[in-house]
Amino acid sequence: MTRVLVVDDSPQIVATLRLNLKARQYDVQVAADGGQALTQAADWHPDLVILDLGLPDLDGVDVIRGLRGWSEAPIIVLSGRTGSKDKVDALDAGADDYVTKPFGVDELLARIRAITRRAPADESPPTVQLGPYRIDLARKAVTGAAGTTVHLTPTEWGIIELLVRNPGKLISQRRLLTEVWGPLYLKETHYLRVYLASLRRKLEADPSRPRHLITEPGMGYRFEP
Amino acid sequence: MTRVLVVDDSPQIVATLRLNLKARQYDVQVAADGGQALTQAADWHPDLVILDLGLPDLDGVDVIRGLRGWSEAPIIVLSGRTGSKDKVDALDAGADDYVTKPFGVDELLARIRAITRRAPADESPPTVQLGPYRIDLARKAVTGAAGTTVHLTPTEWGIIELLVRNPGKLISQRRLLTEVWGPLYLKETHYLRVYLASLRRKLEADPSRPRHLITEPGMGYRFEP
DNA sequence: GAACGGCGCTAAGAAGCCGTCAAGACGACC
């Protein structure tokens, strides 16, 4: 779960952001001024910081520099100031993006996705542990305990990727079918049964009693880390 | 020296960008439409792409997707469209930033610095061991056990370079074809079969049972050290 | 308790992909 630190002194913006981020499964904390921001960032190690420049105590650029002194977490600046110099200063101080107020929530969320895509969540590399197996999505490789490797077919990768990218979250049959086979295959739910069986045979210690690739009858499937 | 590919059909914008980027020691190339952009990106391997969405031939989002099929170079979108949906679509397709026209050159340059700061120019190990052979990518030479040398053709080098630079990682057929032959050859997958056979004949102890140049059916190839 | 729907499991045929060999086309260089 991606941790997002929101730094802003306007209750309204904080409320909007908190609501929207929580709805999308981000873990959110809030700091109301620059001093708090630095303390909380040090304590909590967020994966992303959303930073308003107009803070009551410190200058925003100093907060960026303070963070960059020891953290590489991406920083998205929110600011009412639209001047070129403000943007350049913030970006050169170490910010990754600069969004001017008023901003569209959809756009901000897309920018968050774009940035976290490139700088993956702290301590959560593109590899996931599933029982004794390590699933490396970037390399498309699964390695087992004693250096053994497990081979997955393209379709199996399509399924496992979708599930593993959304740990603990239910993925509907509809979504699996459209994203792996295409929207014309919505009826072919038995494909899922065949391939989930195959995946469990390869990845579960006891395929008949799956602990990680869970069926939610009538709904879909879920990856439980 | 950071290579920047500018994709835009407006001569004025191209001139401005080229001037400013060159003055700051960037290596610049220009493409005037989407097809050219894909070809040049495959040939030249830019470290960053600046992409205008309003191109004469292809839809901008399709260009992003085309690039993302095989390249991880950062993409900054330039666009006259300011709608939220346009931004979200481009960012979710794989763009890293979205700047609306008219734009400030200083701001764009700062955004370029911010993005290249995070994704540094790619580099690689100059020599790699493959069984009894030592592959020197810089000198384009393969030396065997007793001072013997193995000769590779240009196309074979193109393939082995891509594979060896990403040890253990699956390289899609799509990426091999676009980077070695160009984006127009996406369909010619049997080229890969012929050349992989040739490489295995030269580099594998038992070409019929390859241990380093591995096929992943339906997906691509992998170099196992 | 029988019928029904959703799921797990297996296995076999079909479809598509891969490795291999060999011949023709092309271009560089004498």
Next chain:
DNA sequence: GGTCGTCTTGACGGCTTCTTAGCGCCGTTC
């Protein structure tokens, strides 16, 4: 113009993967 190395094509057999069908199990519904 001929030779050589390299790149493109084509054909074929073998293998992996996908698709499809059938059966058994379980819980729910009538």
